[in-house]
Amino acid sequence: MESAEIRRRWLRFFEERGHTVVPSASLVADDPTLLLVNAGMVPFKPYFLGEVKPSFSTATSVQKCVRTPDIEEVGKTTRHGTFFQMCGNFSFGDYFKEGAISHAWELLTSSVESGGYGLDPEKLWITVYQDDDEAEKIWLEKIGVPSERIQRLGKADNFWSMGVPGPCGPCSEINYDRGPAYGEEGGPAVNGERYMEIWNLVFMQYERGAGTGKDDFPILGDLPAKNIDTGLGLERLATILQGVDNLFEIDTTRMILGRAAELTGHRYGAGEKTDVSLRVVADHIRTSVMLVADGVTPGNEGRGYVLRRILRRAIRNMRLLGATDPVARSLTEVTIEAMGPQYPELFEERKRIETVIVAEEATFLQTLRSGTAILDTAIGETKSAGSAVLAGDKAFQLHDTYGFPIDLTLEIAAEQGLSVDEDGFRRLMKQQRDAAKADARAKKLGHADVSAYREVADVSGATVFTGYTDTFGEAT
Ligand code: ATP
Ligand code: MG
Ligand code: MG
Ligand code: MG
Numbered sequence: 009m010e011s012a013e014i015r016r017r018w019l020r021f022f023e024e025r026g027h028t029v030v031p032s033a034s035l036v037a038d039d040p041t042l043l044l045v046n047a048g049m050v051p052f053k054p055y056f057l058g059e060v061k062p063s064f065s066t067a068t069s070v071q072k073c074v075r076t077p078d079i080e081e082v083g084k085t086t087r088h089g090t091f092f093q094m095c096g097n098f099s100f101g102d103y104f105k106e107g108a109i110s111h112a113w114e115l116l117t118s119s120v121e122s123g124g125y126g127l128d129p130e131k132l133w134i135t136v137y138q139d140d141d142e143a144e145k146i147w148l149e150k151i152g153v154p155s156e157r158i159q160r161l162g163k164a165d166n167f168w169s170m171g172v173p174g175p176c177g178p179c180s181e182i183n184y185d186r187g188p189a190y191g192e193e194g195g196p197a198v199n200g201e202r203y204m205e206i207w208n209l210v211f212m213q214y215e216r217g218a219g220t221g222k223d224d225f226p227i228l229g230d231l232p233a234k235n236i237d238t239g240l241g242l243e244r245l246a247t248i249l250q251g252v253d254n255l256f257e258i259d260t261t262r263m264i265l266g267r268a269a270e271l272t273g274h275r276y277g278a279g280e281k282t283d284v285s286l287r288v289v290a291d292h293i294r295t296s297v298m299l300v301a302d303g304v305t306p307g308n309e310g311r312g313y314v315l316r317r318i319l320r321r322a323i324r325n326m327r328l329l330g331a332t333d334p335v336a337r338s339l340t341e342v343t344i345e346a347m348g349p350q351y352p353e354l355f356e357e358r359k360r361i362e363t364v365i366v367a368e369e370a371t372f373l374q375t376l377r378s379g380t381a382i383l384d385t386a387i388g389e390t391k392s393a394g395s396a397v398l399a400g401d402k403a404f405q406l407h408d409t410y411g412f413p414i415d416l417t418l419e420i421a422a423e424q425g426l427s428v429d430e431d432g433f434r435r436l437m438k439q440q441r442d443a444a445k446a447d448a449r450a451k452k453l454g455h456a457d458v459s460a461y462r463e464v465a466d467v468s469g470a471t472v473f474t475g476y477t478d479t480f481g482e483a484t
Contacts, residue, residue, distance in 0.1 A: 056212060134153055256287040
């Protein structure tokens with residue numbers, strides 16, 4: 009089943025059950041606490057917090073998400089991308105645990121002919137929060153899942169919360185057993201690769217207080233209205249339904265991976281190291297295209313830096329795979345072809361997306377040319393001095409003079425078996441920032457002698473200040 013069909017079926021199923029279909033919001037979060045949307049519920053946050061009353065009591069969406077913290081997993085696990093689509097259904101004081109669980113089970117297990125995904129119920133394993141007897145009872149008695157396939161997990165995995173004070177509650181997750189080829193048995197509590205998590209059901213039922221940390225806080229009481237927030241990874245379900253090993257081999261990513269292999273002359277499947285690089289490229293290029301489509305441009309801060317880092321990582325992996333020519337145009341083109349059927353705006357924005365990505369590649373290749381030799385020398389010197397740590401001032405110099413991002417220095421050093429004195433690097437960065445700030449302050453406060461300007465003005469008349477409209481720069 010193609011990704012586009014998985015998406016259609018999802019929306020149709022919930023629409024037929026009275027949910028309002030809400031289009032995906034932009035990846036650029038309309039939320040000061042977040043750089044990028046990382047879950048389907050983000051656009052609904054004001055409803056869950058009770059700040060705004062929704063015009064519907066149930067809704068469904070397929071939301072574009074980016075999770076930068078998963079970047080190190082990409083290509084190494086079979087199931088983590090930096091970009092993915094989260095299919096969700098939401099209830100605002102409408103149905104609760106029983107409704108959410110029944111809907112999920114029906115959609116996953118009903119036959120393909122009748123509009124479902126046709127998963128084998130015997131391959132589905134359930135986790136519930138350790139104290140959530142209510143959810144366990146529904147799975148056991150209403151749905152009929154045998155107790156051997158239901159596991160209890162603690163707060164770190166199966167309890168969700170947002171804000172202080174804010175809503176919180178237990179989760180219940182649905183996991184798919186991919187069989188012994190993926191390792192030891194024992195359920196999702198012991199093996200997340202074999203028992204792949206596909207769907208998280210969050211039951212928002214309590215209000216939480218402050219406490220001491222992420223997993224340690226008091227429950228203040230019940231919420232006035234209980235809500236449901238669920239998220240299923242579209243690419244993970246596609247991995248199962250398309251019978252492939254990982255989410256870089258499904259219809260929408262495989263084409264990109266194929267192009268990366270073609271451009272570098274590698275055969276996918278020939279070796280683990282090159283396979284990881286090919287998967288990283290497929291993932292990162294797709295994420296970059298989706299970010300640029302939503303208006304993000306590469307930069308040194310915030311979202312711009314997220315994009316820059318991901319895109320440069322893709323380009324660098326292409327270099328590691330042996331590419332010597334620019335590759336961004338070709339990879340962008342195939343990504344737009346792969347994702348365009350689901351996101352037609354990609355076709356309309358093709359020119360702009362290509363221009364941004366190609367320009368960033370050119371800048372980065374220039375950076376690589378000038379910085380790599382310096383870094384290689386520094387690595388050689390570090391090793392011959394018998395040290396395993398690259399000095400912080402070297403990393404700083406690379407950053408300051410050659411525009412080498414610290415992540416890149418860390419990665420290249422790690423490939424050579426070295427770590428980097430990051431504390432030293434950050435100390436120098438801070439010194440530089442502080443010096444720049446002090447300088448700016450001095451300029452602002454300084455009582456300069458303006459008599460020379462007075463003389464000019466007396467001769468040539470007043471000038472119009474155009475700085476507000478004609479230049480742009482970042483406030484410091
Ligand atoms: P995992 O434990 O596998 O990292 P998670 O518990 O962090 O997943 P949730 O926050 O519960 O994920 O998100 C809901 C669903 O979104 C998951 O069940 C999964 O199907 C999907 N998902 C989460 N992270 C990713 C990712 N990096 N790439 C692809 N799909 C993802
Ligand atoms: Mg995760
Ligand atoms: Mg999880
Ligand atoms: Mg989860």
